[in-house]
Amino acid sequence: MKKFINDPKQFVPEMLEGIALANPDTLKYVPAYNLIHRADAPNNDKVTIIQGSGSGHEPAHVMTVGRGMLDGACPGDVFAAPPLDFITETVKLLASDKGVLLLVNNYTGDRMAFEMAEEVAEADGVKVKTLFIDDDVAVKDSTYTVGRRGVAGNFFVMKAVGAAAEKGADLVELVRIGEKVNSVTRTMGIALTACTPPAKGEPLFELGDDEIEIGVGIHGEPGRRRAKWMPANDIADVLLDAILPDLPFESGDRVAVMVNGLGGTPISELYLLYGIIHKKLDEKGISVGRNYVGDYCTSLDMAGASLTLVRLDEEIEGLLAEPAEIAIRVF
Amino acid sequence: MKKFINDPKQFVPEMLEGIALANPDTLKYVPAYNLIHRADAPNNDKVTIIQGSGSGHEPAHVMTVGRGMLDGACPGDVFAAPPLDFITETVKLLASDKGVLLLVNNYTGDRMAFEMAEEVAEADGVKVKTLFIDDDVAVKDSTYTVGRRGVAGNFFVMKAVGAAAEKGADLVELVRIGEKVNSVTRTMGIALTACTPPAKGEPLFELGDDEIEIGVGIHGEPGRRRAKWMPANDIADVLLDAILPDLPFESGDRVAVMVNGLGGTPISELYLLYGIIHKKLDEKGISVGRNYVGDYCTSLDMAGASLTLVRLDEEIEGLLAEPAEIAIRVF
Amino acid sequence: MTDDDLARTEFVVRTIAEESVAQEKYFGELDAVVGDGDFGYSLARGFEFVLADFDTIDRTDSGTFLSRVAVMITSHIGGTSGPIWGTAFLRAGGSLKGNDDISGADAVAALRAAVEGIKKRGQSDLGDKTLLDALVPAIDTLEASLEAGDDAAVAVRKMATAAREAAEATSTLEARRGRASYTGERSIGSVDAGAMGLAVLAEKLADTWPAD
Amino acid sequence: MTDDDLARTEFVVRTIAEESVAQEKYFGELDAVVGDGDFGYSLARGFEFVLADFDTIDRTDSGTFLSRVAVMITSHIGGTSGPIWGTAFLRAGGSLKGNDDISGADAVAALRAAVEGIKKRGQSDLGDKTLLDALVPAIDTLEASLEAGDDAAVAVRKMATAAREAAEATSTLEARRGRASYTGERSIGSVDAGAMGLAVLAEKLADTWPAD
Ligand SMILES: Nc1ncnc2c1ncn2[C@@H]1O[C@H](COP(=O)(O)OP(=O)(O)O)[C@@H](O)[C@H]1O
Ligand SMILES: Nc1ncnc2c1ncn2[C@@H]1O[C@H](COP(=O)(O)OP(=O)(O)O)[C@@H](O)[C@H]1O
Ligand SMILES: [Mg+2]
Ligand SMILES: [Mg+2]
Ligand SMILES: [Mg+2]
Numbered sequence A, B: 001m002k003k004f005i006n007d008p009k010q011f012v013p014e015m016l017e018g019i020a021l022a023n024p025d026t027l028k029y030v031p032a033y034n035l036i037h038r039a040d041a042p043n044n045d046k047v048t049i050i051q052g053s054g055s056g057h058e059p060a061h062v063m064t065v066g067r068g069m070l071d072g073a074c075p076g077d078v079f080a081a082p083p084l085d086f087i088t089e090t091v092k093l094l095a096s097d098k099g100v101l102l103l104v105n106n107y108t109g110d111r112m113a114f115e116m117a118e119e120v121a122e123a124d125g126v127k128v129k130t131l132f133i134d135d136d137v138a139v140k141d142s143t144y145t146v147g148r149r150g151v152a153g154n155f156f157v158m159k160a161v162g163a164a165a166e167k168g169a170d171l172v173e174l175v176r177i178g179e180k181v182n183s184v185t186r187t188m189g190i191a192l193t194a195c196t197p198p199a200k201g202e203p204l205f206e207l208g209d210d211e212i213e214i215g216v217g218i219h220g221e222p223g224r225r226r227a228k229w230m231p232a233n234d235i236a237d238v239l240l241d242a243i244l245p246d247l248p249f250e251s252g253d254r255v256a257v258m259v260n261g262l263g264g265t266p267i268s269e270l271y272l273l274y275g276i277i278h279k280k281l282d283e284k285g286i287s288v289g290r291n292y293v294g295d296y297c298t299s300l301d302m303a304g305a306s307l308t309l310v311r312l313d314e315e316i317e318g319l320l321a322e323p324a325e326i327a328i329r330v331f
Numbered sequence C, D: 001m002t003d004d005d006l007a008r009t010e011f012v013v014r015t016i017a018e019e020s021v022a023q024e025k026y027f028g029e030l031d032a033v034v035g036d037g038d039f040g041y042s043l044a045r046g047f048e049f050v051l052a053d054f055d056t057i058d059r060t061d062s063g064t065f066l067s068r069v070a071v072m073i074t075s076h077i078g079g080t081s082g083p084i085w086g087t088a089f090l091r092a093g094g095s096l097k098g099n100d101d102i103s104g105a106d107a108v109a110a111l112r113a114a115v116e117g118i119k120k121r122g123q124s125d126l127g128d129k130t131l132l133d134a135l136v137p138a139i140d141t142l143e144a145s146l147e148a149g150d151d152a153a154v155a156v157r158k159m160a161t162a163a164r165e166a167a168e169a170t171s172t173l174e175a176r177r178g179r180a181s182y183t184g185e186r187s188i189g190s191v192d193a194g195a196m197g198l199a200v201l202a203e204k205l206a207d208t209w210p211a212d
């Protein structure tokens, strides 16, 4: 395994320390709970927004803490939901009079941990609501399954409720907005390579030089099916064919488009893919209101990308356009 | 080769088209010369700043065109300096009354092309100056060599002159500022993997599972030496030991630090590395005034990173702090 | 009587904890086939905490001891395993609370309570390709063996054998819970990490079970 | 007389262009050893333009023809090769300008002019491990052969052989110019891409040289 790393067990803590050292004025770091939080949180005039989930998805979510986005993130280890006490202690520390909104990607482990944490918090008299994000169309949703995964689309929920919270929206209002954004957001992912978790030291699965995985999540697990590599034009079709009929997105719709890198793919390829998708959407009469190209929610060093579409309305587009100040990419 | 790509010969044009489609209001694309330029350029109240160099370094430089940075970038093919006419046509199109500043990383091919272009432009009566950037300490500088390479440190020259140009600085002043920033900027790079140029279809060189290349540039060529993989702590020492004595950076200095990803390394690892370097600089009495962690100047899909230090003074720090609006990473 | 019971409970918990740490790599590989590979890491890190504070855990009785361990697990193990295993220990502890003369039947009842806890917490059931598919048959066998009059060591051995067989059998199932479920049909053909992990722990108990 | 000269010049340019396109992959591999691998791509893309417009190029005389080709190369070939090869063709064209009865000596003089142009443009010299280290010995051999009275075909063959030998010999040199120079001592042991490329082109000329 060739990474910039020391002891694999210290991968997450050392990364978090780096984030803290890079943002001394705006962020605080609480090592005991893998917590990165705004230096000015809690703010009693604003609902506190906390995101859980595991590590390995950076910049999600520890690097998207800041004005207009999250108040705090307390990830578990790589690909593991945070243990209960990370969440309960974080809620205690950041609870505001206006309440706490917990953003959770829909995974068994995260669900259970945050549901337990919500019980604990309420017992402590904290006003708290939990919002589950499940934008991944690769997963068939049925009562027999755990439901869809929350993946890169999480960003849009985070951004929208983050912006609304800055403007003073209350907890109920934020839940309404978050559920609305989640309900019009769809994502599909493709992996070109497997990722290597620090603790494992080798790729999670074997993939041939000419093979790709279609329908992957953000935890390095294999996707729905394996296929031969195909040109970017065809990959764009695979992604759109999975996403468009699902909502469905139709001619006349105005959308936000995210071409998200999974960690090991350079931005040059992402923009190439974006261009193709943009043109295909045009042909279908779907106009792009906002676009996002880059690494937003990764799977460690996996080469690959996911496509997210959000159907915009005035409210959502307005919130997405609001400013945000977060740790990453300062010019 | 597994990339998001169609025809390798169309890799650069298709990427550029994606950038243009993603920024319809702010950028224009001229396919004939691989040119991405500000929609509002030329502006006769401002010196026009143009960056050349090859492709494969994205976001440098086609994605750093925008207010406060570049007016245009006309890259050649992957890792190839632009042909003469790309530059001459770009200069013709974007020339402003206040003149044109050409930013060039110091490579034989780029030097020759831009020197020829400068002659042509002057013959056409355009006020033009060329600024060569050479921040790479991995290369021994001597009269027998072609001199040092320009690598990730290019960003700081670009940012400083870009900010000054917005405020109306004239060509002579910009050259002074650019040369000053370049003179206090030092970079050293390390590769964990080789990169795969689209036209070649396979990695540029073989590297063992436990090997790394020390002292690499940004064109996928091997570095100064090969070594066994080492922990991030030791890598930080290798980078600092190469950079610090070179200027030298000394106790009491205030610096800008850039931990730049080479394309295939996730930002989690970059922040981990940043944390280590930040602490080592502290120990040496060198304080971090500004920090930059992410992919700024890449070598296609190469896994690796470079460290850049810039010795700050009031003028430089002020210019780096100025706002900029460029294509990439919009929140 | 109590001291023995407690000693036995401590032995079981310590064995599970030590073996989970020892098997970190293997458990991780099991979870990597169609999952995300963190099962071994999560259990190992969590049980390391249990072992670190082992001697200071409240030993009022076996029930209390197990409940304390449950809290340590839930607060230190991430992923799905934290809540699942934490709940299991909590329920087992609850069913033994105040009991200072634990019979074989009590032990079985405690394990059944753990199963109910897992099902509720995980909204899962037999056939979903989870650790339940090894745990339940294992308990059934343990119960039958004890009722047939086998002594503890023999019964535990039979339980381990049943767990192993049931774990192997999970490879024919399609995962309906956990990360593995996202791969759908592709989960068929490989055993469930949690089920196999449980079998390995049961076998370790059988191998090291102290003679009465 | 002129027609023959022009035909000969066209033949040389077309052969170089076609062979550069045919050898794209090999030239790229040569440049990948210690360089950045784009040598083959740059030459191929550039000469594709030359071939595309080949029939429309101004043919007033060989000198003019070469000068026009030079401009096409410089504007369409990137990297170091664009300016280097463009300058070479420009200088050769210049030295033949207005000459409508090109002798062997004139051809040699044109090649010498190209060498001077490359040296000036590249601020390079013999021993820097560049294409010059194949080109110069090749020209010396061509000149000697012609002076010895060999006919063109023979002389070109000898030139090609000399170019090949000289190109092979560059593997003992340390690169002082071009990307390869950044690897320092590590450039020793592999041949220079430009030098070997030149040898391959010279050999193609020898193989296909038309009988007078
Ligand atoms: N809903 C559930 N109910 C019961 N057990 C479950 C459930 N989901 C997963 N498991 C068990 O947990 C194991 C995976 O544990 P772990 O890797 O920690 O979870 P995660 O899927 O969050 O990475 C699976 O092999 C399975 O035995
Ligand atoms: N300064 C120079 N003078 C003459 N020839 C040079 C010089 N630099 C490089 N070359 C030649 O050019 C070849 C590399 O061409 P190319 O790959 O297009 O350049 P780049 O190094 O810009 O990628 C080298 O093998 C060498 O023969
Ligand atoms: Mg997990
Ligand atoms: Mg090149
Ligand atoms: Mg797992």
Ligand SMILES: [Mg+2]
Pocket (backbone or CB within 6 Å): D031, D035, D036, D037, D038, D039, D079, D179
């Ligand atoms: Mg080259």
